[in-house]
Amino acid sequence: MKKILVAxxxxxxxxxxxxxxxxxxxxxxxxxxxxxxxxxxxxxxxxIYIGEAPSSQSYLVMDKIIGAAQTTGADAIHPGYGFLSENANFAEAVTAAGITFIGPRPDAIRVMGSKLGAKDAVKAYNIPMVPGVDKAITDVAEAKAISKEIGFPILIKASAGGGGKGMRIVQNEEEFESQMDRAISEAVSAFGDGSVFIEKYVGSPRHIEVQVMADSHGNTLHLFERECSVQRRHQKVVEEAPSSVLTPEIREAMGQAAVKVAQACNYLGAGTVEFLLDENLNFYFLEMNTRLQVEHPVTELITGLDLVELQIRVARGEELPIKQADLKILGHAMELRVYAEDPLTDFSPNVGKLEVYQIPVGDGIRVDNGFEQGMDVPIYYDPMLSKLITYGKNRDEAIQRMIEAIDQYKVEGVATTLPFGTFVMEHEAFRSGNFDTHFVKKYYDAESLKAKLDTEAEIAAYIALKHYLEDQKVLRLPIS
Incomplete structure (x- = not known):
């Protein structure tokens, strides 16, 4: 492998x-x-240029990506995450063109791309799953009868997608039909597939995911877990590794379950197995993401491994250079996704020009960054500017480093999730580890954050004025 095109x-x-x-x-x-x-x-x-700004004319056009690889003589393609990274047809087309796809085999992408297909693939492996149906449903009457049997509250989820689209919590029978109609409509709009499935709603869940890595020599490892419970609109904003609530026994059980999921679909490369953890620390298989995750850096920091390097080595046909017994958790890592979103207006996108853009540096601080000062944040893509990652010898140190790093991160011209990150890191529920996926709904208040930011701005203005007046006083001193 001499040249990689990054799609x-x-x-x-x-x-x-x-x-x-x-x-x-x-x-x-x-x-x-x-x-x-x-x-x-x-x-x-x-x-190499591949098209106009909309991703449907550029980053999502398979022929243009493969053509660019052929034109430049690239012998491998790494899809990253998003765009075509979980498209089985793309993986097939890349391979058919004689180019190495740095990712799982197309069949594994296909199986795990359907939540129902994934559950069907792993059901023989004795992996805990949330009570629910194991088939797609579009008939409202049938779905209502099943929901009554499972018992409310229930969760309706689109079979074909994620990111919170086509997902509805139904508290009782009376609101079922309207919520079902909305879920189907949303699923059709987002994924072109209105099929949904139904499962028991877990009331106070934590979102825990396990990183797996598999080679073509029969080795499948788990690289421990990540806690991803701080979310807005069912999408992650803060992640950490390891989780603050898992016992060594539960960690091992979840790790082994994740390995079984990977083996169930003959997995190759880096993948993530997602679980729900209830208030009694029972875990349930949710789905598998067949790509590198946004939050992979926290796993890298606590294991000392480069996951992209392992992906490339596996794609070259090499055996994984580590064994499960070699892996140990070292310290603690935090990640904040720095989005160009306004946390004061329900995290609405806030694109514009980055008038000031200065990233923090220092021990235990890592910034995976995609922007620079003076750039415009385009409206066509996900508004994530960077990932801010901190590392410490323990959780408290990683949190404190994150607070300090956020304070050093200077952005003007667009609103970002940086102030929200400080809010999370300073909140008692987060610091104690006693939180779940409802953290934002339970604790976040935009008005309180606005008042805090206004106070900080007033203090900064007062200090600046004080320094100015002192400087003027020095300048006016008579020369002796």
């Missing part, structure tokens, strides 16, 4: 390229009209 943009494209360069492998960037001057384009050894 992505922003921070994840740069992240993959850094490891490739470390391994002595050349890199190719692809870019849309909106990304012509983006950092990932400058960072690569060479770059």
């Amino acid at each position: 992505n943009r922003g921070e994840i494209a740069i992240r993959v390229m850094k490891t490739a360069k470390k391994m002595g492998i050349k890199t190719v960037a692809v870019y849309s009209a909106a990304d012509r001057n983006a950092p990932h384009v400058k960072f690569a050894d060479e770059a």
Whole structure:
């Protein structure tokens, strides 16, 4: 493998390229009209234009991506996450073109791409699952009867997708039909598939996921867990590793369950098995993400491993250089997704020009970044600017480092999730470890955050004025 084309943009494209360069492998960037001057384009050894700004005309066009690889002589494609990373047809087309796909086999992507297909694939492995149905449903009357049998509250989920789309919590029979109709409509709109499935709603769940890595020599490892319970609109904002609530016994049981899930679909490369953990620390299989996760850096920091390097080595046919017994959890890591979103207006996207953009540096601070000062944040893509990651010898140290790193991170021109990150890190529920996926709903108050930010701005203005007046006083002193 001498040249890798990264079929992505922003921070994840740069992240993959850094490891490739470390391994002595050349890199190719692809870019849309909106990304012509983006950092990932400058960072690569060479770059090739693939279309207009909308992703449907550029980053999602398989033929353009494969054509770019052929034109530049790239012998492998790394899809990153998002875009085509979990598209089985793309993985097949890449392989058919004689190019190595740095990811799982198409069959595994296909099986795990359907929540119902995933559950069907693992049901013989004695893995705990939330009570529910094991088939897709579009008939409202049938779904209502099943829901009464399971017992309310229940959760309706789109079979074909994620990210909170096509998902509805139904508290009682009276609201069932309206919520079912909305879930189906949303699923059709988002995924072109209105089929949904129904499961028992777990009231106070934590979202725990386990990183797995598998090679083509029969080795499958788990690299411990990540806690991803702080979410807005069912999407993660803060992640950490390890979880603060797992006992060694539960950690081992979840790890082994994740390995079984990977083996159930003959998995290859990096993947993530997601679980719900209830208030009694019972865990249930949710789904598998067949790609590198956004939050992979926290796993890298607590294991000392480079997951992208392992992906590349596995794709080259190499055996994993580590065994399960070699792996130990070292310290604690936190990650905040820095989105161009306004936490004061329900996290609405807030694109614009980055008038000031200065990232923090220091011991225990890592920033996987995709932007630079003076750039415009385009409206066409996910509004994540970077991932801010901190590491400490324990959880308290990682939290404190995160607070300090957020304070050093200077952004002007767009609103970001940085103030929300401080809110989370300073909140007693988060610091105590006693929180679940309802953290934002239970504790977050935009008005309180606004009042805090206004107070901080007033204090900063007062200090600046005080310094100015003192400087003027010095300037006016008579010369003796």
